Amino acid sequence: MMSEYPEVIVRTILSFSILFIGARILGKQTISQMTLFDFIAASSLGAITANLSFNTKLPIHYTVIAYIIFVAIIYLVAYLSMKNRSARGFFAGKPTIIIQNGKILEHNMKTMRYTIDYLNQQLRVNDVFDISQVQTAIIETNGSMSVEVKPEFAPVTRQDLGIFAGHKKNFAVELIMDGQLVAKNLEENHVSEKWLRKELDRRNLKTEDVVYAVRGSNGRLFVDTYDDHITSPLDKE
Incomplete structure (x- = not known):
């Protein structure tokens, strides 16, 4: 053994x-x-x-x-x-429509062994709590449900209101990790090291003082340091 x-x-x-x-x-x-x-x-x-x-x-x-x-x-x-x-x-199957033009397709539901209770549950997962608001519901090949609500219940968009959406936001970029510059991210995202140094100087910080620094989608720098200046952490046992 x-x-x-x-x-x-x-x-x-x-x-x-x-x-x-x-x-x-x-x-x-x-x-x-x-x-x-x-x-x-x-x-x-x-x-x-x-x-x-x-x-x-x-x-x-x-x-x-x-x-x-x-x-x-x-x-x-x-x-x-x-x-x-x-x-x-x-191999992957095809999507199945179970609500079309606001009407439940009982035959398709029966074929998929889909109950009304489960239908309502999946609608709630999609933030729809009233089945009368649904225009179309489709069961995708991975089992998830895609829902289109009727036009009168659809959320209002900036386009509907004629509001300019503004400039496209950028992805957040990690610039410092564990006290080290992430040079590759600086170069690939055209972030100036001079700008980063200036931001750190403004906070009286050095690179080695920083655990994590990221330029957010709004263009601002988020910095977390090794010294958190917290005398009584909430998770301290």
């Missing part, structure tokens, strides 16, 4: 490693917003790696070969889906 412990440890490390590598190869789609095929793929990969980690009766190379074949199949399906619309529809 004791002799199996090292093998289980090695198997577990190996299973985690190949699962991580497979996820990196297949991309983020497999782990979020999953379609039916993605769910099957992820479940299968998990089952294979789980067996690899603790089922010592299975030879390691058999499990690794099975895992590689699964990853190859998933990659091939993803490639075909990207290149061919019919293949994409077959």
